Amino acid sequence: MLILKKGMAIIVGSSLLSLGLNGFLVPYQLLDGGIIGTALILHYYFNFQTGLCIILLSIPLFIYAWFHERIYFYNSLHGLLLSSLMIDWLAPLETQFTVPILPSSIIGGFLIGIGIGLMLRYETSTGGTDLLAQFISKWLSLNIGIVILIVDGFVVVVGYNVLGLQSFLYSSLTICVVGLMTSLIATKRSI
Template identity: 55%
Template sequence: MFFFKKMVVIFIGSSFLSIGINFFLVPFELLDGGIIGIGLIINYLTGIQAGFSIIILSIPIFTLAWFINRSYFYNSLHGMLFSSFIIDLFAASHTPFIPPVLSSIVGGIFVGLGIGIMLRFDTSTGGTDLLAQFLSKLFNINVGFMIFIIDSLVIALGGLLISKDTFLLSCVTIIFVGLSTSLCTWKNRHKVYP
């Protein structure tokens, strides 16, 4: 029963994440933060699928998790693999259907809900979400806030490669990712992750 519940959570979280990325961020070449953001940058610059890039970029963090805390490794591996698969599955070209500002907000909410739902049930997409879990536990800071800090650094880096407008809209996106993730994990803020 536990495994089934975990798989349902991973499916729902990954679906929200993929919808946010593919239907709201990609049409305007907006960025999320963390490994997903780096995967999107690689996708925009080279055409390599974002999900595939996320898997490759997550290898060092999963290696760290293997040695530091294997439960982090096991709890996140399925989430990272499945969400990367779903992101690439829905990666077909999508025509924008709402204005860019609204798209950055709605996309951020969807991505944040996907990440937050998985974190609430002790799984994640790995990558910097996994790193944020380590740092959140270490510094006793809400994991959503920690993700926001890491995302901001990635957006700042991505800002060197994109236009000012896209950079500003990506900043709006990560604000809503952070808020949505924090709301989903709020009751878990004092929980010690396995």
């Protein structure tokens, strides 16, 4: 039964994450943080596939997990592959919504945070920064949502130099919503 719940968490979480990114962040060139944000920067400037970039950028963390935290490797691999595939598959959504930038940044953060939090609740993730946050959270006994917020904030600050002030401000709002929703969803007990 736990495997079924974990599988559903990966499917629903990946879908929400992909919808949040493609439907609400990409139309305004907003960033999530971490590896997803880095992949979005590569998408905006070089038109690389976001999901593929997430996989490639996550390889060093998965190598580390393989040698040091193998349970995280196994628990995150499915989430990484499915969420990356869904992100690229749902890329056409970037032209389907006409929501203004402020609600778009909030809705996008809300969907992404719920998707990530749902996967983390069932001890899986999208890999990337979520995997790094799991390591840090375990080592320092910190709430994983707070760790994700700090790491994501770093990427958005770097994105300021690349995308400008407006994107920086709305992306900062987005990662705050992502961090809040991730904390709320991930820390609840599994049903």
